[in-house]
Structures are given as structure tokens and as C-alpha cells.
Amino acid sequence: GIALGLDLQGGLHLVFEVEGDRAVEISTERFAQYLREEARDNDVETEITIKGLEIVTEPANEALDSIISKDYSILEPSGPGRYRIRDEQVRIIMDTSVDQALETIRNRIDQFGVAEPRIHKQGSNEIVVQLPGVKDPKRAIDIIGKTxxxxxxxxxxxxxxxxELPQSILAGEEGALLIDFANRISDDNVILFQRVEEPGTGEVFKFPFLLKKEVMLTGDLLSxxxxxxxxRYNEPYVSLKFNAQGAKIFENQTGAHVNERMAIVLDGNVYSAPVIREKIPGGNAQVSGSFTMEEARDxxxxxxAGALPAPMKMLQNVTVGPSLGRDSIEAGKLAGMIGAFFVVIFMVLYY
Known part of the structure; x- marks a missing residue:
């Protein structure tokens, strides 16, 4: 049949702004993680941290400096033991983040199963998404906009x-807790929360975790x-498998931190924090969090489809009803009937 557009069958019209600055921050964090692996593989004793948009090695190390100059041309020195992404590469990252977000959104919508979507770039950093006939707008927005x-x-x-952290707090009290602890945690730590819903009452609690800011591994290396x-509990969870590079990093990191807890964090929310009992080879992991089957599938x-290269800010969210299109169709039918009637009268009188 003929595919009806947004004006004829209704649907969702969304406009997103891609936060390119955050894409640069994410790239900096990723390169810092790569350098930690390089240091570990080459027995280089140095601590690698991030200060703003700089990667800092303390103490500075000539062997690591040589590796960076040889294999990481995207980075440039910004001081002794300090590196940052080159200015021209920063511009490329910000420009391509919109194109990457566009492709990622298109992949997600293809798997979501919307017929005849319209997705296109608007201006320098905006993406317009039109989804005709969507029955569940909230679910569609969650799938598209999730980083x-x-x-x-x-x-x-x-x-x-x-x-000193409380074991749990009520939902909505996170801001007050973060303010209370703002001057008590170092720049190397961050407080994130796990959302837990009480099965009987449906009341939502938040469990605070003090995490090290250094990211052990990211979802970029998922296969x-x-x-x-x-x-045991007949509940769905999401099983993950990393590619060869990710599996190697996962094995090294779990081996180096036996008997410590590893938090699995998605978009700044803790889903679980299991204790590492032993080195985990093979690159397999899982994300559990009392999901429904639909939530796990989403x-x-x-x-x-891959993580968005940067978070997106929703600028416009309009649910379009099909009334305008329905009126146009009805008016077209009426005009056609009237036209056909006069054609028949003309033919009868003429012949």
C-alpha cells in the first residue's frame, strides 16, 4: 500500500541537539583508557588521570611519551607529562559527532520497526526525527534519546x-546528598546512584555509590x-560479549581488582555492582536490574546499535494527530465525487 506520512497518519516529530563538547570529553576519556593499557602492557609505572580536557601522566615517563608520539598522533603535548587532543581533531570530533548520532539513531529506529521514518540533519548540530504512526511515543523517545x-x-x-554515605535515600533526594558531599570527595571520585523499586509498594529508593572516576572499560568494545x-529468578537480563580487545582489557582489569566491587554504569546510573571473585576471561558480562522483557529488549x-557519540538535548517534542491529514483526505474524496458527478452530467448532455 501507499506509505502515509506524518500529516496523514499522525506520529512523532522530534528535534535533538547533539552536545559536541561532551563528545570531545568522551574521546579524551577513551584515549586515557587506551594509554593506561599501553602503560600496563609495557610495564610503565605511571598514574594516568584526566584534568579537564588534558590527560596527565604522573610522573612523566619517556617510554610512554615515545609510545604516544609514535602511535597516538591525535594527541599533542600540552606540558610535561600532559597531553590533549589536537585542535583540528577536536573540530573533526565535534563535526562527526552529529553524523555518527544520525547513523546511530537510524540504526535504532530500524530495529524498533517504524515504517518510513524521516531522519535528517538540521543546521550544524541538530537532528530532526519524524516517526509516522508511532503508537508508544514515550518508548520511542527513550530508545532514540538514550546515550x-x-x-x-x-x-x-x-x-x-x-x-559515610547513607545506605539508601528516597528518589528526589540525590541533589541534596551531592551538595552535602561535594567538599568531601576528591576530583578522582564521583557519586552515582542505583535505582531500586520496592516490589510491594512501588516506592523508589536510590542507593548511592562512591566510584573511582577512572573508567575500566566502555561499551565501545562490545561485539x-x-x-x-x-x-533462578525467571527475570530477564542483558548478556554482553566484548570483542578481542575488550575481552583482553576486561580480563586484565578483573584480574587486577579481585575482591573489589565493579559497578556497571549505563548513562550515569548504576545497574549493579558485583564483587570480582576472580579474573574473568572470555569477555562475557551481564547487566541485570529487575528489567521487564520490553525494557531488556530496548x-x-x-x-x-552503538552508543551515541555524545548526549543529545531534546529541543522539540510534538505528537502530531492525523486530523489534518484526515480532513484533507475527506476533502479530496468529496472533490473527486463532485467532479465525477459533473463529468457524468456533461457526458449525458453532450452525447
Whole structure:
């Protein structure tokens, strides 16, 4: 049949702004992680941290400097033991982040199953999405707009501040807690929350975690994400498999942090924080969080389609009803009938 557009069958009209500055920050974090792996593989004893948009090596190390100058031409020195992404590369990252976001959104919508979507770039950093006939606008927005930045981070249980955190707080009290602890945590730590819903009452609680800012591994290195069922509790979860590079990093990181907790973080929210019992080879992991089957499927969609290169801000969200199109169709039918009537009268009189 004929595919009806947004004006004829109604649907969703969205406009997003891609935050290119955040894409540069994410790229800086990614290169810092690569350099930590280089240092570990080459037995270089130095601590690698991020200060703003700079990667800092303390103490500075000539061997690592040589590796960076040889294999990481995208980085340039900004001081002794300090590196940052070159200005021309920053511009490229910001420009391409919109194109990458466009392709990622298109992949997600293809898997969501919307017929005849319209997705195009507007201006320098905006993306327009039109989805005709969408029955569940909220779910569509969640799938399209989720950054899907998957990160594995260490829980800093040895930090005295961790013992001062309350075990749980009510939803909505996060801001007050962050203000209260703002001057008590270092620049190397961050407080994130796990959302837990009480099964009987439906009341939502938040569990605070003190995490090390250093990201052990990201979802960029995923090769597979699928829904599985926990046979003990009959609940769905998302099983992950990393590519060869990711599996190697995962094995090294879990081996180096046995008996510590590793938080699985998606878009700044903690989903679980299991204890690492032993080195984990093979590159397999799982994300559990009391998902419904639909939520687990949606999570696999965004993870398989890839993380957005940067967060997006929604500028416009309009649900379009089909009334205008229906009126146009009815008016067209009436005009056709009237036209056919006069043609018949003309033919009768003429012949």
C-alpha cells in the first residue's frame, strides 16, 4: 500500500541537539583508557588521570611519551607529562559527532520497526526525527534519546567517605546528598546512584555509590548484546560479549581488582555492582536490574546499535494527530465525487 506520512497518519516529530563538547570529553576519556593499557602492557609505572580536557601522566615517563608520539598522533603535548587532543581533531570530533548520532539513531529506529521514518540533519548540530504512526511515543523517545554510554567503574569502598554515605535515600533526594558531599570527595571520585523499586509498594529508593572516576572499560568494545533469562529468578537480563580487545582489557582489569566491587554504569546510573571473585576471561558480562522483557529488549537495541557519540538535548517534542491529514483526505474524496458527478452530467448532455 501507499506509505502515509506524518500529516496523514499522525506520529512523532522530534528535534535533538547533539552536545559536541561532551563528545570531545568522551574521546579524551577513551584515549586515557587506551594509554593506561599501553602503560600496563609495557610495564610503565605511571598514574594516568584526566584534568579537564588534558590527560596527565604522573610522573612523566619517556617510554610512554615515545609510545604516544609514535602511535597516538591525535594527541599533542600540552606540558610535561600532559597531553590533549589536537585542535583540528577536536573540530573533526565535534563535526562527526552529529553524523555518527544520525547513523546511530537510524540504526535504532530500524530495529524498533517504524515504517518510513524521516531522519535528517538540521543546521550544524541538530537532528530532526519524524516517526509516522508511532503508537508508544514515550518508548520511542527513550530508545532514540538514550546515550547508551556503558561503563565499568570500580567502587571505592576503601575510601573513608564511602562509609559515610547513607545506605539508601528516597528518589528526589540525590541533589541534596551531592551538595552535602561535594567538599568531601576528591576530583578522582564521583557519586552515582542505583535505582531500586520496592516490589510491594512501588516506592523508589536510590542507593548511592562512591566510584573511582577512572573508567575500566566502555561499551565501545562490545561485539554482542542479547536478552537472556535468569533461571533462578525467571527475570530477564542483558548478556554482553566484548570483542578481542575488550575481552583482553576486561580480563586484565578483573584480574587486577579481585575482591573489589565493579559497578556497571549505563548513562550515569548504576545497574549493579558485583564483587570480582576472580579474573574473568572470555569477555562475557551481564547487566541485570529487575528489567521487564520490553525494557531488556530496548536496552539490547541501543547497545547493539552503538552508543551515541555524545548526549543529545531534546529541543522539540510534538505528537502530531492525523486530523489534518484526515480532513484533507475527506476533502479530496468529496472533490473527486463532485467532479465525477459533473463529468457524468456533461457526458449525458453532450452525447
Amino acid at each position: 547508551a554510554q556503558l561503563e565499568f567503574m570500580l567502587v571505592d569502598d576503601r575510601n573513608p567517605v564511602a562509609a 554482542e548484546a542479547r536478552v537472556s533469562i535468569d533461571t 536496552l539490547t537495541i541501543v547497545l547493539k
